[in-house]
Amino acid sequence: MSPRTGIRRIGFGCARITPSLPHLKALTAAIRHGIRVFDTAPNYGHAGASERAVGQALATHFQGTNDLDRDDITICSKFGYYRPVEGHAPGPDSVPVGNKEEGGLYYSLHPEVMEHELKGSLARLQVDALDILYVHNPEHVLADIVLRHETGEKSFSDDVSLQAALREEKQKMRERLVHTFEALEGVVGSGRVRKGYGVSSNGFALSSKEGLHLSLAMVLDAAAEGARRAGKETASLKAIQLPLNLLEPGGVMVAAQAREKGLEVFANRPLTAVSQGGLYRLVNKAALSGEPPGGYMEACRTALEVFNPTSLFEGRAEKELTEEELETREGCRIIQDLIRDMNRQLTSFTSTETYTQELERRIIPMIASTFESLDEDAADALQAFFVKYGEMVRYHAAMRAVEACKAAGHVLGGGGGKAGEPLHEYALRWSLDKVPRQLSGVLVGMPSEEYVHEAVRVASTERGGES
Template sequence: MLRNNTVTLQARDVLALGGHKWSQMEPARYQELVQAALQQGVTTLEAGQDGGEAALLQAYQHAQMHQLTGTDRPNNQAVTVLTRVGYRTIAPPRGEADVVASASQNDDAVRSTTHSPATFFLPLDIHVEDIPAPESTDPKAATKSQVVHNVGKEYLQKAIRASPLLNTTTPHDLRIVPLLHNPEVQVILMQDKSPEQRQNRLKERLQDAFLALEEQIQAGTIASYGIASNGLGLPSTHPLHLDYRTILQAAAHVRDTLGHAVRLSVVQIPANVLETNGLAVARDLHAAVSADPDLLPHLELHCMRPLTCYPDAGTGTGHPFVVADYQIPATMEKKLSWTNEMTAPPELYDVALKSALQHFDAEEILQAKQDGIELSADQRETLDGCKLLQSLLHDVDVGLDNLRSFRAHEHDLYQKIIPLIHDTFESYDDETARVLQSFFAAYSMAVRYAIARNTRKLLQHGENHGKRTKEVPVYEDLPPTTRLQEFGLDFVLKAKVFDKLVVGCRQPDQILDDLDIVQRFLDGKLNVMEEKDTQDQSTTDQ
C-alpha cells in the first residue's frame, strides 16, 4: 500500500489512465492520449466501455508500431489493462413478437425476451433500465433496448471470450485484469429486503464470480481480476451499499474452497473531495487485509474518480462535474491563463455576446414596424426568430452563474439549444452563421471559466453558497492560488491508502500535468518522511 511503501515511488507508479472518456474523442486524439501515458512510463491503463477495449488495443498497437511506448518502464514491467465487466445492452428483437420468459429461477431475475442469438439474455441477468432503440420499420418490434447487469459464471465466460483484448493477436506484454463493475447492482431489486439479506446475496454472487475468474486465471486467459464499485463509497444505509467485509468473506470462502490465496488484485473505490466516504472504507479495507496478509496478498487499492464528482454518488443519472481549473485566453491578446487566476469571464466572450445580441436585434424590421409599414410574412417570422434568439442568448448567459458540469452543459447544448436554433431558422446567411459560430466558440471558454468558478464556490461554501451543509464537505481554506486539480489530487494522496489513482484525461497535456502534481506530492512526502525518520532515530539514540 502507498502509505507503507518504503521504496521511492514515481508518479508513473501511482497514476493510471482512466478510460471512461475515450468515446468522447476522435480516434487519433485517443491514440495520442494512450501514447502520452505510455511514453511517460504509466503501466496501468483502463479500457473504456462500449468499444473501449478495441480502441485501447488499437492505440497500444499503434504506439508499439511507432515505438512510442517508452523505454523507462521499471524492469520492462508489463502494461496492465483494466477492463470492466457487468453491464451490457440487449437490443430489441426485430421481425418477431416479444415472448416473455424467466431469465433464471431466482426471485429477483429479470423477465427476458426470446429473440435472435445475436442478442440474448443469460441466467442472473438483472434489469437496470430501458433505453431508446433505433427506429424500426417492423411494427411488431420492441422500441426499447434493455441495460442488464450480470456477474455470473456463464456471463463472465462469454464476456471474456468476446473481449478484443483476449485473442491471439494481443501483445504478450499486456496483463488483462477484468473488474467486476458495480456488483451491488445484483441486489437492485431487493430494496425491500434487510441489509443483511442484501449483503448475503452479494456474497453469494461474488463467491461464484471469484470461482469463475479463478478458472480463467488457471486457463491462462487473464492475469488476475478485481472489483470497481460505486457501492463501496455509499453509506451503509443505502440499498446499493457494498460492504467491504462482504468482499473479504467471499474471498475467504473461495480460498478455503480452492486451497490457495485468492487472486483478487484490484479494488477500485470512488473517493474525492466531495465523496469522502470512500476514504474511510479504503482505510478499513487496508487494515483488514493487513491483518490477514495471506487472504489477498496481491491486492491494490485504486482510487477511481479522484477528480470526478457525482451529485448522486454515481447511483443515478445525475450529471458529474470535474474538480479542475482550465487554461483559456483571458484577454483579447489570447494569452492563456488558468481559470483560478481570472476574476471575470474571457473578454472574447463579452465581445461575442454583444455582437450576437446586436446581430439579432432586428433593428431595421422594428424601425419599419414603428414607421407604420406593414410587415411581410417573412419579416414577421424573422422578427419572431430574432426575439427568440436574443432570449436564448440571454438565458445561456445567465445560466453560466449556476453551471458546474460539462455533461449538463453538453446535454443542454445538443438537446435544447442547437435544436431550437435549427427549428427557429430553416436557413440563415453566411453572416449569421459566422456570428453564431463565433459566439459558441467564445461561449465554450466562458463555460470552462464558469464551471471552475462554481465548483470552487461549492468547495468553499457548500451547496447554499455561504451556509454549511451536511450533504457536502466544505473547504473554506482552499487557496485561490491552488488549482482545483492540485487540491483534489493532493487531498486523495494525503489519505495514504491508495496504491493508484485512476484519472480520466481529455488531452495529453493533462496526463503530464497530473503526473507533475503527483510527483511534486511524492517528492514533498519523501522529504517529510526522511525528516521524521531522522527525528525518530535521534530520539531513540538519546
C-alpha cells in the same frame, strides 16, 4: 511499486481515451514517463474505443523498443456494461441502462456476458491476458429499484418498503456475485487474467444509508464463497477501485479496510467529483486570473440583435408578411428566448460536461427544429455567442468547484490550492497522499500530453504520505 502486482503510485485512467492521435500521444508519453498501470473498459468510448487505443499504443511501444515487455505493464479492464451484438438479443440477466434508444447499453453480471466481453477486450487490447478484470459497478442491478422510489412510483409508498425491497435485491445481487466470482476463479485459473479479479464500484464510497451502497464485507464474503464453490481455498479477488476526491472522501475508510485485507486499492476520479447532485471538475485553470473572460456580453447583445424579430421586418404590417416570413419571425423569437434562458442559467453549471449534455440534448435540437438553415451573419453570430458562452461556463464552473471544496472544509489559497497552487494540483496531491496506507495508486484521466506531464510532475514532487 506494489510488491504483489507491480502497480505504481499513479496510473492512467482511460475512460476518455480513443484511438485519436492526441490520445495515442498521451498514452505514449505516459509509458515514456514510467506509468505502468492502464485502466480501461469495453464501454469507454464507442465500440471499445478506449481498449483499442490502449492496445494500439502498447503494441507500438513493444514493437519499437526493448526497454519494456508485457510483464512490466499492468492492464486492467472491466465487464458489466455492454452493447449486444447487432441482431442478437441481450445476454442473460441483462437490464437496460438509461434510455435504450440512446445507445442500447445493457448491464449484466452473468458469466456468459463476462466471457463474451473478456474475449472482446483481449482482442481490442491485443494481448493474451489481462492483469486484473474488474466487475464494474455491480450495484447497478439495484439502480432501477432506487430510481423507481426516487421518481415516486407507487411500487414504494414509504422508506420502509424501499428498504425491504433493497434488502431482497441486495441478497439476489450477492448470489449473482457469488456465481460470477466462481466463474472468475476459472478465468484466473485459465491464465486469461494473470493476477486476479477485482470490483470497481462507485457504491464503495457511498454511505451505508444510500440505496446504491456496496458493502466491502459482503464482497469479501461472496468472493470467499465463490472460491469455495470453485474448489479453491483462497479467493482470487486482488483489487478494488472506488472514487476518492476532495468532494467524495467517504471511501477513505473502506480503502483502508481493503488494504488491511491485503487488497490493492485504486482511487479513480481524483479530479471529477459527483456531489450534491452535481458533477464537478476539480480544475480551475479557467478561473486562475480571478476575472471572467471578456467578450461575452458583446457576443450576447450581437446575437440578440441579429435575431431581433422586430427589426427583421420593420415597417411591415403583420398581414403583409408571407407564411414563411411569419415562421422566420417566430423562429427569431424562439432563439432570443433561448439566449435569454441560457444567460439566466450561466452560473448554474457545475462542469462543462453538464453544459455539453444540455447543448446536445436540448439546445442544438431546438435550433435545428426552428431553422432548416441560417444565413452567414446569423450563423456567425450564434457561433460567436456559443464560443463565449462556453468560456463563461468554464469560468463559473471552476469557481463553483473552488467554492464547493471550501464548503467541504478544504483550506484553499487564491489559486484554488494551498499557497495559490491550482486546484487540480491540490486535489491530485490530496489523493496521492493516501498512498500507501489507504491506496495502492491513483488513476488519473490524462487525455493529452500536457495532462500527462502535469500529473507526472505532481506525483514526482510530492511523495506518498501516511495520511
